[in-house]
Amino acid sequence: MTIDWTHFTPGLALAGGMVIGIATALLLLLAGRIAGISGIVGGLFKLHKGDMGWRIAFITGLILAPWLWQLFNKLPPIQIDTSYAVLAIAGLIVGLGTRYGSGCTSGHGVCGLSRMSPRSAVATLTFMSTGVVTVYLIRHLLG
Amino acid sequence: MITILIALLSGLVFGIGLILSQMANPAKVLSFLDITGSWDPSLAFVMLGAISIGMLAFTLARRRGQTYQGSPIQLPTSRVIDKRLVLGSLAFGIGWGLAGICPGPGLVLVGTGSLHGMVFVAAMLLGMAIFELLERYRARK
Structure with a gap:
């Protein structure tokens, strides 16, 4: 393992992460919802009336960022x-x-780990591992 | 109405965080996942930053039990660690490793006008729609 120091940006990453945390706190404490992107988007396909507006608004915010x-x-x-x-x-x-x-990097990774959910810890470990293995296979074994 | 505005604001702030942290840069994400190559560990700090604020927010949410608008806070109730959770997350990681894009950054990329981002998100929406159809089919059986 070698660390790529030239591209290492811990300060910006930490600051950006905190901004993501603030967005999560806003949605949770003011709207009572979990900022899990896959859940917010996927929930649209349930076509429940009265449950679509806030989802579309959040997605619009992401796209307009x-x-x-x-x-x-x-x-x-x-x-x-x-x-x-x-x-x-x-x-x-x-x-x-x-x-x-039931979740992605935001729902399990950020929100789930923040509330110390064992389910989310398992999910996060799982997708991080397969992500790492996939990149390894593509870059170092096949590529 | 106010909930819609809060959701819009939260989405905007979330997206700004993704851009600032470079989580919306797929090449950066792939270098983070490439631990055996030339590893860029920056994105671990995104999780650290987000979780530090997140923990405060969820502690406050639990203590209050309701939002500042007086509405209930809807937290996930499932506690089972089952095949769906593990296999689903396993598949998600493979897709994430292939593209370096997860759902949030995908939507931000669409906003930058990236055709690559649009292809990813269109396919992701298709995947989610297929899931919903399969779930309905399963419920009917």
Whole structure:
């Protein structure tokens, strides 16, 4: 293992993480909802009347965030080297997996670990592990 | 109505956090997952920052029992660790490792106008819709 010190940005990462925490606190303490993105998006497909508005509003906020950012600053670099075909497969797996697993990085990783849920700890360990293994296979075994 | 505005604001702030932390940069996420290569551990600090605030918020939520609007706080009730949880999370990790994108950053990427982000999110929505259909089919049987 070698650490990539040139790209290491712990300060920005910590600050960004705290901003994510603040967003989570806002939604929890003012709206009574968990900021789990896959749950918020997936819940739309249940088509429950009266339960759609806040979901759509939250998703709209996420989509508008880069626009708000750009009013004040240039976006930081965003680099995607993955082909469209692989992105489509990945998206499909992420959609199915997060719904069967009842959560993603935000719902299990941030909210679940914050409230010390054993279920979320298992989920987070599981997806982190398969994420690491997948990258290892692609970059070092196949690539 | 106020709940809708809070959700919009929370989504905006959440997205700003994802951009600031570079969680919305798939290359950065993949270098975080690449622990045997040239490892960039930055994103561990995102979790640290988010959880430090999150723990305060959830402690406060538990103590109050309701929101500052007086409405109930809806926390997950399931406590079982079953096959669905583990296999679902296992699959999610594979998808995350393939693209370096999870649901939140996917939506932020759509907002940047990235076609790559749009392809990912469209496929993700399809996956979620398939899940819902399969669940309904299962419930009917």
